[in-house]
Amino acid sequence: MKNTLYLLIVTLIMLSCQTRNNAVTSKKDYSFLTDSLHIDKQLEKYKLPGFSLVVFENYKIVYSSQIGVKSMDSKDKLDVNTAFSTASITKPITALLCHILEEKGLINLDEPIDKYLKRWHLPKSKFTENNSPTWRQFFNHTSGTNQGGFSDYYNGDVIPTIKQSLLGQIPRYDKEIEFLFTPGTGFEYSGGGYVIIQMALEDTLNKSITELAKEHLFAPLGLTNTTMMQPNEKGFPANVASVHDKDGKVIKTGLPITPQIGASGVWSTPTDLAKLSIEIQNALRNKNNKVISHQVAKKVTEVTALKDAVGGWGYGWQKSVAYNNYDWFMCNGSNTGVGGSILATMEDGNGFVILANGEKPNRIPVINEARIKLLTLMDWNKKISNENTQELPLSLKKQLVGTYNDFLYGQGAETKIVEKNNRLYVESLFLGYFKGKNANELLYLKDGTFKIVDYPNALKFDFSNGKINSVVLTRDSMKTEVQITKK
DSSP states (O other): OOOHHHHHHHOOOOOOOOEEEOOOOOSSOOTHHHHHHOHHHHHHHHTOOEEEEEEEETTEEEEEEEEEBSOTTTOOBOOTTOBEEOGGGHHHHHHHHHHHHHHTTSOOTTSBGGGGOSSOOOOOOTTTTTOOOBHHHHHTTOSOBOOOOOOOBOTTSOOOOHHHHHTTOBTTBOSOOOBOSOTTSOOOOOHHHHHHHHHHHHHHHSSOHHHHHIIIIIHHHTOTTOBOOOTTSTTOOSSBOOOBOTTSOBOTTSOOBOSOHHHHOOEEOHHHHHHHHHHHHHHHHTSSOSSSOHHHHHHHHSOOBOTTSTTOBOSSOBOOOOGGGOOEEEEEEEETTEEEEEEEESSTTOEEEEEEOSOHHHHHHHHHHHHHHHHHHHOOOOOOOOTTBOOOOHHHHHHHOEEEOOTTTOSSOOEEEEEETTEEEEEEHHHHHHHSOOOEEEEEBTTSOEEETTOOSEEEEEOGGGSOOEEEEEETTEEEEEEOOBO
């Protein structure tokens, strides 16, 4: 398993066989997506074994396409019920499960998580002497713990316990999980933090996280092809996609076993993940939601981490883009030989889910191309008025143009502000990557703040001493100041 932040940087967000398209009955004909996406050609070009896509619009699944095979060994074709290892897409599902359990009075997410642990306790640290981290700080990666991701296991391997995982008695780690900063003061992507959540749930409720997820989330929502069960357990589903290396060969048995279930152990289909996303969207508008309450949906999708948090993070969900003036909740998953993405709007019930069973060089170009085309073809555009914008003074314009550190996402890349046709545009590796273009206009608002098209945070630049020194990023009630260095 790989650190999902790598996927953010390299992707956000999969041998062509036969295309199967299942468009759900709708007044609108979505067959144009098949003709425009050309996924079969992409699979052949990048030697990607299989690719599964579901699109939803106006709170309904409107298009489904499964292309390629479950395994290059068997050549069995993917179908709509074929489940994939979803990797870190598991994390927001774990966070959602915990919020549902809290609403039922079974746990309190504002309490220190250590009081819920029995098999193991948080290591002593100078950072936690007076600030023991709560459950919520593990959900949004502000607890301060390390252990970003984990290695894969297969039948025949010695499978570690989650206690051994936390003690660092596993590949990739040689010491116990530790704290890097005071909880709540920074952001560090931590798969290990979600292992702590898993242990706290199981120790407190005396059930496996697999049982809890099925009982309180998967079964009530009718997600019949979704499970936290692992391939070495009795009852694991048979209709699953195998993982493949960059040469298109099945890796070992093809079915990775994940003891760190709360971090990356969910197996699912794009259809089930779309149903879950739509349930959250319905809960956000408090209409037609059946399992997830309005309050829980608001909590898990709100931005709760902004400082160093890659543009914004919620409880498991990434909140770092604003495609076409929508606020999106999203998550990417990346394990060895498999990965995918969920992208869903906070309003209007739009989005899509992609899963693919190939290694990064094979799947990432296909996922990226599909994402960019889908955002264009579906034309989801939330119209907003420009009445709050104003003309940018020439003096400010001259001060803004230049090349800077990455003050938008904090990932070490360059950010450029350039002038084109008397307008200013921001060029960023990540903005360009997300949308497939690097022409995001910088707008000057009447209150003196700035907005970048497709970027979700408002910006307030400090122009003291005749140059840009810093910027305050604002999202809802959260603010963080980022120092700016001109190159």
